[in-house]
Structure formats: C-alpha cells, structure tokens
Amino acid sequence: MCDLMPASQPAEKMGKMKKLRRTLSESFRSIGDGHKICVTKMSTRSCQGTDSVIKPLDTIPEDKKVRVQRTQSGFDPFEKPASQPTSPKFGKADSYEKLEKLGEGSYATVYKGKSKVNGKLVALKVIRLQEEEGTPFTAIREASLLKGLKHANIVLLHDIIHTKETLTLVFEYVHTDLCQYMDKHPGGLHPDNVKLFLFQLLRGLSYIHQRYILHRDLKPQNLLISDTGELKLADFGLARAKSVPSHTYSNEVVTLWYRPPDVLLGSTDYSTCLDMWGVGCIFIEMIQGVAAFPGMKDIQDQLERIFLVLGTPSEDTWPGVNSLPHFKPDRFTVYSAKKLRQAWNKLGYVDHAEELASRFLQCFPKNRLSAQAALNHEYFSNLPPRLWELQDMSSIFTVPNVKLQTESGDSIQVCSRKNSHGKASCGSKH
Secondary structure: OOOOOOOOOHHHHHHHHHHHHHHHHHHOOOEOOOEOOOOOOOOOOOOOOOOOOOOOHHHOOHHHHHHHHHOOOOOOOOOOOOOOOOOOOOOOHHHEEEEEEEEEOOOEEEEEEEEOOOOOEEEEEEEEOEOOOEOOHHHHHHHHHHOOOOOOOEOOEEEEEEOOOEEEEEEEOOOEEHHHHHHHOOOOOOHHHHHHHHHHHHHHHHHHHOOOEEOOOOOHHHEEEOOOOOEEEOOOOOOEEOOOOOOOOOOOOOOHHHOOHHHHOOOOOOOOHHHHHHHHHHHHHHHHOOOOOOOOOOHHHHHHHHHHHHOOOOOOOOOOHHHOOOOOHHHOOOOOOOOHHHHOHHHHHOOOHHHHHHHHOOOOHHHOOOHHHHHOOHHHOOOOHHHHHOOOOOOHHHOOOOOOOOOOOOOOOOOOOEOOOOOEOOOOOO
16 A cells, blocks of 8 residues: 655645745736746735736736737637648659659669759659659768768759659759760760869769779760760769679679670679769860760670670680679680771870870770869870869869850850859750
C-alpha cells in the first residue's frame, strides 16, 4: 500500500500560501500607468492598500480598456485558421512550372522549367520512383555529390524535391550542350573556341579530381554550353567518390566511344586517368569535327580502332596488360603506333595540339596527363595569365579579352556580351 502523507497544520498551511502569494506578486511588474497585478485568494484587496486593480471592464476608463482588451487572446484552438496565400518556397514541387520536355532517359525525364520563387529558368530532372525498387542509386549519388560541388564549370544544383512518386533535381538551365554545338558547326570548331572549351573542361575536372571524385561518363552530351560560352560538367549519375583505393568499380561505365582501353579490357581498378582518356577523345572531336574512335559494332571493334592509331599494346608498352580479363593477344591485329596527325590532320594546324592530345590518349593509364598538369601545358600559353588566378565560382569570361569567336557558317552566335539592360545580346551571322 501507498504510504499516507500526514495532514499539514492549518496555521503552517496558511503561512505557506501567504508566502507564495507574496512571492508571485513581487515577481510581476507594472503594466499601464503604474498599476500592479496582485495575486490574491479570491480577493479584491490592493497590493498597495488602494482599490483593487481587478475591476469589471465597464469601470475601466476607455484609454485603459483598449490596453486591457489588446492583451486578451482571441485564439480558439479548435478553430481552423483562415487560409492565407503563401509565397512559393524552395523544396516544393509547386514552386516550379514545367515548360517543355528536353529529353528522356532510362530512369529520368528532363524538362525546361521556370522557378516561381525568382522567375529564373531551370532544368528539372524528374526521376521516377518505383515503389518496389525505391530511389535509383544513380540519382542518390548524383544529388549527394552535386550538393557539395560549387564551381563555374560544374552545373549548379539549385534544389531537390522528393515526393512519393518522384525525385526531382532542379538545376540551373543551360541552353545547349557540346554535342549539339558541334552538330551546328560541322567540320571542327574554331581553334580558339576549342582552346577555351578544353580549358574549362580541365578546370572543372581538376576541381572534382582534387576532391577524389571521378565523373566516369565524359562525352559531349554531358558538357553543357551556356549562352555566354561557359562549359559545365553535367550528369553525375555515374560519378563516384574515390576516397580510398578500390577494386570493386564497374567496367560498365563511359559511353563506348569515350571509354578507355583499360576499361574496355575489363579493368575495374582505375582512378582519375579514366576521365582523362575521355578528355582526349573530346579534344580531337572538337578540332577534327568527327569522333576520335566511333566504334560501330562492339567492344572488339572499339579496341581495334584504338589500336590502329595508338598501336596494339604489349607488356613492354603497357605493363600488366596481359593480366586484364579481356586481353587475348591472338584476338587483336598487331598494329604499330602512328603520329596522331596521320589520323586527325587538323591537329597539325594548331601549335602544341598534337602533343597535348597524345598525352591524354595513352593506352597505359598511368601515363595519361592529369587535369591539373594539362592546364599548365604549353598549348594554353597564349591565354591571359589571370585565368589561372580565378576563384572557383568565377567564369573565365570575366577576364578581359576572353570571348568565343564566331564559328564558320554560324547562324546562331554564342552570346559573349550584355546590353545596357544586363541581358545577353547576340548578333547573327548567316
């Protein structure tokens, strides 16, 4: 049984109550014109011996009544508050308006959209969620990596919207990509533009490689070109952080034409050199106007095209090649290495271009030039020195005299200046 507490003595109890009332009374401060609230036991006695401050409302002067009435709460906890119009907010699906579909992939659809928050154009990458499969891992990886990447040459992730049916990644809107740009200007790009695009590509790669992130899917479609000529790395769905050495990477990465021979031969132990092969392929495609190694059949055909130019590898030229899963010497024709200009003649028209391309297109992965080292190659020696001093978020086009040239036969000139209203102003050449 519970112990019974002894009854308090009446006198002792009254003393405690008086002490409590006095303490509480002293804790309140004046309101209005010097009046004080007095805590009493159902009493109208004043704390100062004057008339009570607790009076009926009709006996309070009008100027005091207004003050008292303002302190009364009209809130009813059981009454629903009146709906108030709210401004669109980030992180909400209704904050963005879809304008048109830009493309569709195996697990996502990309729309051109508009933000209702600030009126800016955005790209909405809507990823369909299957209830039984959950969120695609590529989407999770892309979102988690891009949240921490802030660079002028990497597409900016503005917002993430998660609903039951979809995961939407909201990116800055960039109006075209390098593939479309080259399609509009066949036969190779202006040499000066190639140099500026390549510099920006290397700048973005150097940034992510220093953070131990591999892109793993470099191709012209994943390099966006803004209306000011900025090149931005995009589509990090296959990107992966490599903080420690790993032997568990998939060799099913990189579109076939831009996939390096070590990956084609089954290697899963690769690092930043994986991306640098893709840089070499894209560099040649910009200069020559055609893909460097456009395999038409399968991996075997792709490797034959590579070996035809760079030479069939051996243990002498590529230590460890015989141990790769798919390398069988008797399956490949033995070719000797050629000068790159024999395969792509326009490399010979630009100072130092052939030498730089050859540093990227090395069959032996460890021989490939890094992005940071490539930025200091002599090929870029005629660019303004200030380009190497820019902050991460600064565009190369903030440097005076850095601008894209009009492409030959160009009908849509990439904007490189702004008018007095701050909007892009473009001329056209037909």
